[in-house]
Amino acid sequence: MKLVVQVKLVPDAVQASAVESTLRAANEAACWVSEVSRRHFGLKGSVRELRGLCYVELKGRGFGAQAAQHVIKRVADAYQALRAGIKAGNLGAAGSKRRVKAESKPIVFRPDAAHTYDDRxxxxxxxxxxxxxxxxxxxxxxxxxxxxxxxxxxxxxxxxxxxxxxxxxxxxxxxxxxxIPEPEVFEPKGWIGVDRGIANLATTSDGDNHSGRRLGRYRRWQACKKAEIQAKGTRSSRQLLKKRARREARHATHINHKIAKTVVAVAQRTERGIALEELRGIRERVTVRRDQRARLSSWPFHQLGTFIEYKARRAGVPYLEVDPAYTSQRCPRCGNTERANRPTRDHFSCRRCGLAGPADHVAGVNVRDRARSAWVFVNMPDPVPA
Structure with a gap:
């Protein structure tokens, strides 16, 4: 399993000046190579083609052989990623404003953007x-x-x-x-279903609830502060806005790490697997009121699912994603599914058998039950050919 580890460099003044100037020069060189690639090859410049046009110039700018190769490869990889994004439709249909903007000018690298180093x-x-x-x-x-x-x-x-x-x-x-080598996944004795949401970030089938109230309150406070800063319209205010945005993102990431760590620890201790709803593309499928759009777009559900998945894999805990359809409207006891079973956002009450409880807890139970069936199907032996 591939992970990333980040370390902070603690250079002295002379070392910091040399490293920072090299990073800026590398990104300036990458911008120049990008312009050359766009001018000669459009969006299709390859490493070999760019090497023939740019390698000598990069050497003349003081870059070593490996450093020059990395600058060229970064640019080629960036255009390859752009082509893949266009092909996948991530930039909209042909002729859309976003796609035209991306196709009409060279890729630009920020002065502080990451630069690649190998062991040489x-x-x-x-x-x-x-x-x-x-x-x-x-x-x-x-x-x-x-x-x-x-x-x-x-x-x-x-x-x-x-x-x-x-x-x-x-x-x-x-x-x-x-x-990191992954341990062998054990055979689960049961499952923990996890329902993700906005008001409650995660609710498990065991009834454990990780509320999003504090995170929501923190986001609203940050929004008020950012509105005050944005009203100033100065250069320093824009820098402060970026700083606050990064701080808010780090806070949400920290909360998601804690939730994922807790869920995986419980599953590992009780020898159970973890099941989540498959929520890819939910922002495109769900329509909300205008005043709720910012809240939905800042909902960090995907990050939480990613954290739970990789922590589970690292611990050898079975992990599944199941169909999310009607998990909050289906009764786990009698199977009755209808919208009226959920009269409010927080409450579930089955119209047929009378089962009642917190809606997110009921959804977590339904996710758990679907994981049981899915695990049996996934591990079903292949049929013996006649």
Whole structure:
């Protein structure tokens, strides 16, 4: 299982200046290569074609052989991703404003965007917690980095491939890929169904509820503060808005990590699997009032599902996604399904058998029951040919 580990670089003033100037120069060079690619090949420039046009110029700008290759590959990969997004319809239909804008000009790389380093340009000393990194000013050694003990162990034992250097909020970070072996998935003795929502971020079939009230209150407070800052219209106010947006995103991420960790820990301790509703594309399928659109678009349900999935895989816990249709309207006791079973958002009451309870808890139970059936079907032996 591939994960990413982020470490914070702690350079001195001289080291920081050299690394930051190299990062800016690499992204300026990537913008130039992007312009060349757009002018000569449109959206179809390949690494080989760009190397023939740009490699000598990049060497003349002071980039080493590996650094020049990485700049060219970044640009080629960016255009490949753009072509894939257009083909998948992520930028709208042909002629749409967003698609025309993307196709009509070269891809631009931010001055602080991540730049790739391989083991020839970057080496790690895990015992001393330092790195040696290539810059335009030469190789700089003994740049200290900071991370947790767990992250350091993952780096030392499982780091693979390239690492990305990025500057964010005035700080330098290295983002490395680790390939952790997955334990064998055990045969579950039961299932925990998890219903995701807005008012309640996650409700399990055991009745455990992770309310979204505090997160919603925090988001509303942030929205008021951002409106006040945005009214100023100054450059510093725009910078502060970006800072607050990142802080809000980190807060939501932290909450999702805690919920996912709790759910997976319970499943692992009780030797049960975890089942979630398959909610891909829900924003396109669901129509809400105008005053609720911002709340729906900021609902971090996908991130929570991703966190639960990878934490479950890392712990060897079975994980399934099931059909979400009518989970909040179906009675888990008698099977009666109708909209009238849910008279309010929070309450469920079956019109046939009288089963009543919190609607999210009932939905979690239905998710659990569907996982039982799905697991039997998934693990059904293949038919023996006649």
């Amino acid at each position: 340009c970057l080496s790690w000393n895990y015992d001393a917690r330092t790195v040696s990194i290539w810059t335009l000013a030469g190789r700089i050694k003994n740049i200290r980095f900071a991370c947790s003990a767990g992250a350091l162990k993952q780096l030392a034992e499982h780091r693979q491939g390239e690492s990305d250097l990025v500057r964010r909020d005035g700080k330098l970070f290295l983002v490395a890929t680790v390939d």
